[in-house]
Amino acid sequence: MSPLLQARDVGKAFGRTRALRGASLTIDAGEVVAVSGPSGSGKSTLLHCLAGILVPDDGEIRYGGTRLDTLDEDTRTRLRREAFGIVFQFGGLVPELTAEENVAVSLMFAGRGRSEASATAREWLGRLGVDDCAPVRPGDLSGGQAQRVAVARALAHGPTVVFADEPTGALDSVAGEEVLGLLLAAAREHGTTIVLVTHDNRIAAFADREIVVRDGTVAEAPTVIR
Numbered sequence: 001m002s003p004l005l006q007a008r009d010v011g012k013a014f015g016r017t018r019a020l021r022g023a024s025l026t027i028d029a030g031e032v033v034a035v036s037g038p039s040g041s042g043k044s045t046l047l048h049c050l051a052g053i054l055v056p057d058d059g060e061i062r063y064g065g066t067r068l069d070t071l072d073e074d075t076r077t078r079l080r081r082e083a084f085g086i087v088f089q090f091g092g093l094v095p096e097l098t099a100e101e102n103v104a105v106s107l108m109f110a111g112r113g114r115s116e117a118s119a120t121a122r123e124w125l126g127r128l129g130v131d132d133c134a135p136v137r138p139g140d141l142s143g144g145q146a147q148r149v150a151v152a153r154a155l156a157h158g159p160t161v162v163f164a165d166e167p168t169g170a171l172d173s174v175a176g177e178e179v180l181g182l183l184l185a186a187a188r189e190h191g192t193t194i195v196l197v198t199h200d201n202r203i204a205a206f207a208d209r210e211i212v213v214r215d216g217t218v219a220e221a222p223t224v225i226r
Contacts, residue, residue: 004029011058019045021216032194034207042216047197051163052076081110085154089166091146093138099149100134110157124152144175151183161193
């Protein structure tokens with residue numbers, strides 16, 4: 001069986017700074033993979049290339065056998081809306097929208113009708129334990145609540161892959177583990193693949209495998225965690 005995601009000899013530079021230097025990895029469907037490494041190692045850049053947010057300068061990215069890096073921007077955007085979910089460190093919620101609207105609008109972008117999107121948004125907010133936050137705007141949510149809303153938004157449209165970039169980095173240890181536990185439980189229930197960037201060994205321990213990035217390349221063979 002072919003891997004769901006594959007990076008092969010991926011390079012990416014920002015000006016004179018080489019963020020990735022021939023990074024390669026494979027991820028199978030349904031896996032929870034932690035991508036770890038020190039600050040500045042290139043792990044977030046690698047995740048953004050895998051998600052089609054960034055286009056690598058060298059090498060290739062494949063999703064389900066299709067070259068992701070050669071697709072045009074509109075096609076990559078549509079793919080992210082339909083097949084990918086993304087959770088950033090600080091949530092990335094739209095401040096003018098309520099929690100329910102933040103989740104529902106992503107569903108409407110993916111083609112759902114307004115009433116269906118709202119109902120699905122409320123369902124997922126309930127699954128993440130923040131249904132009472134539905135009418136609240138992000139500025140009035142705690143960090144843990146906001147990140148749960150971000151997780152609900154990432155999962156609500158039934159993505160094949162969720163990319164999480166330091167999703168617990170802005171939270172204390174208790175809130176971080178609660179949010180991550182909810183994300184992983186929901187993803188495993190639906191067979192969703194998770195690619196999780198973290199510098200925290202405790203968070204990486206929740207994954208099935210850990211891949212270490214150093215100096216812009218995958219420095220070690222995948223390490224089986226459980």
